[in-house]
Every structure is written in C-alpha cells, then in structure tokens.
Amino acid sequence: MDTSRLGRPLRRHRVALQLCFAIPGLSLATWVTRTPDVRDQLDASTAEMGLVLFGMSIGSMMGILVAGALVARFSTRPVILSGMALVLASVATMAMGTAVSSAPTVTFGLLLLGAGMGLSEVASNVDGAAVERELDRPVLPALHGCYSLGTVAGAVLGVAGAAVGFPVSWHLAIMLLLVVALFAAVVPRLRPGVSRRIKDTDARSAHEATGPVRERRLYLDGRLLLIGGVVLGMTLAEGSATDWLPLLMVDGHDMPAGLGSLVYAGFAAAMAVGRFAGGPMVARVGRPAMLGGGALLTTVGIALVSFVDSPVAAGGAVLLWGLGTSLGFPLALSAAGESGPDAAGRVALTSRIGYVALLAGPPALGFLGEHHGLRAAMVPVLLLMLVAAACAPATASRHRRTAATGTGPTEKPAVPPTPGGDATATGHPTRSQR
Template sequence: MENAPPDPLVRRHRRALQLCFAIPGLSLATWVTRTPDIRDRLGASTAEMGLVLFGMSIGSMLGILVAAALVARFSTRPVIVAGMCLVAAGVGTMALGTTVASAPSVAFGLLLLGAGVGLSEVASNVDGAVVEREFGRPVLPALHGCYSLGTLIGAGLGVAGAASGFPVPWHLAAVLLLVAVLLAFAVPGLRPGIGRSRPADAGSAGAGSADAGTAGAGSADAGPETAGSAGAGPVVVEQPATGGVRERRLYLDLRLLMIGGVVFGMTLAEGAATDWLPLLMVDGHEMPSGLGSLVYAGFAAAMAAGRFAGGPVVARVGRPVVLGGGALLTAVGIALVSFVDSPVAAGCAVLLWGLGTSLGFPLALSAAGESGPDTTGRVALTSRIGYVGLLVGPPALGFLGEHHGLRAAMVPVLLLMLVAAALSPATAPRPLRTGEPGRGDDARPLRTDGAAGREPVPSRPDRP
C-alpha cells in the first residue's frame, strides 16, 4: 500500500513546487528559442554569443555557491522567493537589452536569470526531497517534469513568436508578466522552516532529539512528526549546523562524487541542448530559424514525456539501469546530430537526446539524498554540481563551436555521456544498515524499485 501524505499542506506544497520548477523552464526556453533572433539583433558571432552566455554562467555560479548557506540560514522558502524574483528581473532586463540592442545589458539580464535559477532550484530540490519522503514514493522526477513542461510551453511560445516575427522585446515582456502571475500563485503554498540549521548541541532535550532534525530534510526518518502533520503552523525541518566540516566530508564521499559525475554529464547534455540546439540546427544543419526552434520544442517535449512517464519504468528496472540506458541513448542522439549530415536525422535524433537525459537530474538527486546522512547537504551539493553542468558548462562549448563548428563542439558532451553510463551503478539504493546513525531499525527509506510503502526487512541487507 502506498504511503499517504501526512497532511493536505504537503499536497499544496507539491503544487507550489510544480510552479516553482516550471517558471525557470519557461524563462530559459523563452531565451533559447529566440536566440537566433537575439543574435541577429545584437549582430553577435558565435564566440560573442558565448561571452553573452557567460553572464548566465557567472550568475548561476553565484546562486549555486551561496544557495546552501542561505537555505541553512533562512530556510528554503525565502531563498526560493528571492530566486524567482531574480528570474523575473533577468527576463525584464533582457527585454530592455534587446530593445536597445545592447549585448552587455542582455548579458546582465542573463546573469540575473542564472543567479535566480541557481538559488531557487537548489532550494526547490531540497523542498522536493522533503515532499518526496512525505509521499513515500518518487516525486522529484515529476517536479523536474514540470520544469520540462515549462520549457515546452516557453518553446511553443518562442516558435510561434519566431514564425510570426513577433518582436523579441515584447515577447520577453509578456513572459515577464506570466512569470509574475505564476509566482503569485506559488508562494502561498511554500511551507517555511525547511532546511534551516540549528546549533548542533541544541534540541537534545526536545521531542525526538537531534535525530528528528537530521531526518526532516528528506532522510529516511522523515515522517508526520517531522513534517508538520498537525496541520497548524509552519513545518520546521532543520539540519544541525556543524560548520564546514560536514560539507568537506561530503566532498570526500566517493559514492556521492560518482553520483555527482552522473549528474554533471546528464545536466551538461541538457544544458548544451538548451543553450545551443536552435543555433546548432540553424548553423550546423542549415534549417530556417523557426524550424530550429521547433526542433528544440521537440527536445523539450521528449524531456517532459520522459519525466512524467518514467516512474513506472524506474520502478520496474531500477534507477541504475534507467540512468545508464538514458546516458547511452543520449550519446546515440548526440552522435547522430554531430556526425550525420541530414537535417531529418538530426531532428529525429534530438528526440533521443531529450528522452535520454530526461530522468538524469531528478534520479541522481534522489540517489544523492539516499546515499547517507545529512540529506539537505547531499542534495544541495549534487544540485550544485548539476547546475554547473546545466548553466556553466554550455557557454564554453561556444568557443569550441567558433573554431570547429557547433556540431563538433558536442563531441565532448557525447564522451561524458559514456562516463555517466559507466558511473550509473553508484546510484543504486543504499542498503539499510541496522543501527546506522539517523536511520533506525524502523526507518522507512524511499523506494525506487517499485516497493514504495513496504516495511523494510532488516535481515535482508540487499533490500534497502
């Protein structure tokens, strides 16, 4: 029997997170689908567009690097809200930059957008891990599916705008208005207190002792008593504050680093498509601008389909098989795009590219959250690695594309897909160890093998 969420507030929180994941996807897809028009409006070369994109890289790195500390200090809710406000400010700044054809203004808008995505997505993934534990079944893939759904909507609007010749500044202004409306609906559903740190020596006399704090942010012990199931007041899911020692230990966790290798490769493949696919189709396969944007919409549709429909597949064959197979499928898609001189083959191969990468990020985050204690730290670190691949890595491909062409620039991404496939066994569920700190004998870990809600069997170490 499937675990029921402990409170209607959990369902409301999930709906709010669905919007919070959709907003960055909508905003980024708007930028991506109009990049050929923006490039022409700015009169920029491929290398110069790479420099413009580094605005997003700088902003996303700033957001990613400070997100975990801000969550520990203020909890996830204000970090998500601040990030979303930066996303809106970035879209507005790009609208102004394209109006005056100013590359520095567009780059600054991308900096704000990247910072907002980095802040909000790390915090949203921490929230998603909490909600996932409270539901007792995979939730993060569907939440990331909402990101892809937002991407698909943004891509559809971008294709329509490019085909009709709708002015880019007005298009960006309309998306800004839509982002503001969605944010207004999302914020009330976000519960306060999640992920906030407390002194390590505090709370020992409180109900549930310190273990309740470490369990709350998505660990195996999270339950109604740590999730605010009473229905009144905020949910306070805290982490013991132990300074930088615990984070340094995470960087020494070999299994977590292997999971990070998987997520870096998968998100780089996703980010390469997000930043370059329309230009890759236009410049590399000589497609019209509108058709290049339509190919990107196909990529986004494949991503969304994989994320929404992938749950039963994961339950049947397991997380490592899905991630390894997805990495190989992505490698095939990228190889066809890079080496086959056929626009039709390239357009079809993009569907393999999108489907293969669709579950990489959410499943790797679930694996990181289950890989040991301090789930908030593990999810935050893996999110950080993922967003480096998603937002920072792709601009560097522009410099390769300037000298060797965008099709050749995708070859390093293809090679990283093979590495991700080799590392995918590290994402297998960790065995439940009796007496492990923070994972008592009655702990109920999240199941990704189709057995969500079953009682754990301590005598069978091969069954998490």
C-alpha cells in the same frame, strides 16, 4: 495519505509549488527558443554568444551556493519569492537588452535568471520534500515534470514568435506580463516556509559532514568519483542542449529559426515525458540500467545530430537526446547520497562536479563552435556520455533488505538535497543523526 485529509491549504500550496517550478522553465525556454534571433539582434559571433550565456552559468552558481544558508536562516517562502522576483527582473532586463541591442545588458539579464532559478530551485525542492513527508509519497518528480512542462509551453510560444518574425523584445515583454500573472497566483497560495532554523546539533553535523578533512577524503572515494563522471556527462548533455540546440539546428542544419525552436520544443517535451514516466521504469530495471541506457540513448542522439547531414534525422535524434538525459542528474545525485557515510558532503561534491559542466560548458562549446562549427562542438559531449555509460554501474544501490530474515541494511536512502542546498535544511537526516 490522501491529500484531501490534509485539507485545502495543502492543495493550494502544491499548486503554488507547481507554478514555482513552471515559471523558471517558461522563462528559460522563451529565451532559448529565440537565441538565433537574439544573436542576430546583437550581431554576435558564436564565441560571443558563449560569453553571453556564461552570465547565466555564473548566476546559477551564485544562487545555488547561497540558497541553502538562506533557507536555513529565513525559511523557504521568502527565498522562493526572492528567486521568483529575480526571474521576473531577468525577463524585463533581457527584453530591454534586446530592444537596444546591448550584449552586456542581455548578459546581466541572464545572470539574474540564473541566480533566480538557483535560489528558487533549492528552496522549492526543500518545500517539496516537506510536502512529500506529509503525503508519504513522492512529489518531487512531478514537480520537476512541471518545470519541463513550463519549458514546453515556453518553447511553443517561442516557436510561434520565431515563425511569424515577432520582435524578440516584444515577445519577452509579453512573456513578462504572463509570468507576473503566474507569480501573483503563487504569493497567496504559498504556505509559511519550512526549515526556518537548523538546530545546533544539526548544524554541527552538517559542518562535520562537509568539513575540509572529510571533503578531501571524498575526493579519494573511487565509487563517488565514478558517480561524478555520470553527473558530469549528463549535466553537460542537458546544458548543451538548453544553451545551443536552436542555434545548432539553424547553423548546423540550415533550418529556419522557427523550425530550430520547434526542435528545442521537442527536446523539452521528451524531457517532460522522461521525468513523468521514468519512475516506474527505475523501479523495474534499476538505476544503473536506466542511467547507462539513458547515456547510450543520448550518445546515439548526439551522434546523429553531429554526423548525419539530414535535418529530419537531426530533429528526430533530439528526442533521443532529451529522453536519455531526463533522469540523469536526479538519479546520479540520489546514488551519491547513499554511496557511503556523510551523505551531505557526497551530494555537495557531486553537485559541484555537475555545475562545473554548467559553468564551463557554454563558453567552451561556443569557442569550439566558432572554429569548427557547432555540430563538431558536440563531439566532446558525446564522448563524455560514453564515459557516463561506463560509470553507470557505480550508481547501484547498497541498501537491500533481506526478505527472509528482515536483517541487513534497512535504512531508507534519504532524498538528496538539491545542489548547493543544506542537507539538514531539507529535513533529510544524515547518517550520524539517525
């Protein structure tokens, strides 16, 4: 279906959703690229920085856990706007925290950032899924690509600020003005929300799909646990780069702060390329090959960063790291959703496995880095990527159509809900509802 047939409001709405994905990416990358300077401003050790980063992990979990219920009750628009408001508040809080060299204030700012991203990510994905149904073609991959483009833009600005020694607090204050202007462009373009209320039958189906009895059964599903292994490795690899890459380059390879931030910009750019260009490759070679190959590519990248004492090799290896992880999380969640009955429960369980990595990863890597150096701290991530590569065959699709007779399973796999989201809130029915 052509977008022009649906009129100008839909085009305006898509622009708003693109900005809703780009703003968190821009804000997060601004923080990440200045972490070496923030660490110096706070006079924090590597382990203490791990605890500071733990604030964002807690915030993300809080936002993701409540977002699905809020979308079901109030619709997507107010949840998106609330999440964006928290993101803006987080940038202001982090600017204030760095100005007064207060680690607790910066930690609270990161908690707000994580919570705002969790809320807006779930609601924006629900809204994007509705746009997909209107257009009858994929939209979400490009929206996630806009998030990566936001991280690239934030990283470039961060590199420039670090290179000239621009004060972090002023950098964050200027970034606050930019994201406020972008947010002002979102508000009038965003349509009334979708999924205002779940029907009683849908709510019962969602409760049954994620009830304690069936959830215990899912823990005994060997294939689902293998898919969880893929998610665990991919999520930790992406999250460890987001949390630690600039500091890893500065402390582990003696790069200047500006160059360390530039390396993170390269990682973000590689992620963006992988997300925009990966769709056709998945259709060509299949999901297991893409996930397995991506895991091995990431393994090579992390190994070069960890074991080769060359800043040039490390900078190039980060590109492999970014490309390899770019499609890992969404493809693995898609595999979980179609791995058997109770798709909502399967995706929820697999998502929780991924977010355990996000929650435990920053402080664990920080403590390892404090005692053994950040390069050595990446070795467990490398080992988990090998596990992910070994588990990748479990992500093969079970849904195949018999070309000659038209018989056999013809059910089109539903796009999985975002982590913490409600399957019925996305508009994608569970197997029992079809």
